[in-house]
Amino acid sequence: MNPNKALWEKGDFTEIAAFMRQSGEAVVKSLGITTPLRVLDLGCGDGTTAVPLALLGAEVVGIDIAKNLVDAGNKRAAEAGLNKLTFQEGDACNLQGVSDHSFDLTLSVFGAMFAPKPFDVAKEMVRVTKPGGRIVMGNWIPNDPTSFVSQLLKISSSFMPPPPEGFISPMTWGVDTHIIERFGQAGVPKEKISMVKDTFYFISPDKSPTQFIESFRQFYGPTMNAFEAAEKSGTVEELHNQLVELAKTQNKSTDGSTSIPATFLRVTVNL
Ligand SMILES: C[S@@+](CC[C@H](N)C(=O)[O-])C[C@H]1O[C@@H](n2cnc3c(N)ncnc32)[C@H](O)[C@@H]1O
Secondary structure, eight states: OOHHHHHHHSBOTHHHHTTTHHHHHHHHHHTOOOSOOEEEEETOTTTTTHHHHHHTTOEEEEEESOHHHHHHHHHHHHHTTOTTEEEEEOBTTBOTTSOTTOEEEEEEESSGGGSSOHHHHHHHHHHHEEEEEEEEEEEEOTTOTTOHHHHHHHHHHTTSOOOOTTOOOGGGGGSHHHHHHHHHHTTOOGGGEEEEEEEEEEEETTOOHHHHHHHHHHHBHHHHHHHHHHHHHTOHHHHHHHHHHHHHHHOOOSSSSEEEEEEEEEEEEEO
16 A cells, blocks of 8 residues: 555544635635636645635646545535536646646645655646646645644654655655755746745634644544554653644634644745
8 A cells, every 4th residue: 555645544634624624715715816727736635725716616626645535525526516626536746647738727735745756746736737827835844833734743753663764754845945946857947936934724613722633633644643653652641742732832712712823835836
């Protein structure tokens, strides 16, 4: 089994996506889409951005490596009567079957950054996007204390055995030099790439930060793996405490619920 696929099919990411809907909609709104476009949402999950894109009238193809999330996305599309929105299984490292220059916009919000071969990912995103079109990525930022998921993953991985040799951290997609190098190898000059910091919110009106972390423990593949490793090494309580402390410190809500702002790098490539 492909470990990248196994990681994201583990648990149930739809439970985490539920905290991300508002900001997903805000990201889509901020794209300023005014004409009907053909959009690829890469690493789309169950449609946090794909559904609002389709509601704007775009024809949207969501591609994701996790079968359970593709199924959940297609169910959401059917329930919302969105017949120009389809979800399909695929790997951002190799979008075989997707035609060259077939999308006006390729969007990937915390999706393609998790694919293991970043140079191939950049090449594929450029290949399938039309000349004159754009690629927009949302990426977590390493070593930024306000980039919540990057901190959560840093804590999680410190409880796990080291990754296999040759593993490239997804967080490198949050570093300008890597982005320029990857798109550069795909033939895009750096003048065509812009990067700006933005904020994404994880919102749960009915969960405390402790309950919010419990959801990651139960449903989010990378955190589930960290707890499994911590069980073996007898460090579960320490892992739990560090994650709860992170959520509590980042939480901006004062009524017992959870609202965590998370800084991310928004990358726009104008082809
Ligand atoms: C953090 S989730 C984000 C999902 C969605 N974009 C959202 O904002 O809710 C990461 C997503 O990337 C997908 N993914 C990871 N590696 C992938 C790959 N190689 N190709 C396509 N999708 C991938 C996962 O299955 C998962 O749905």
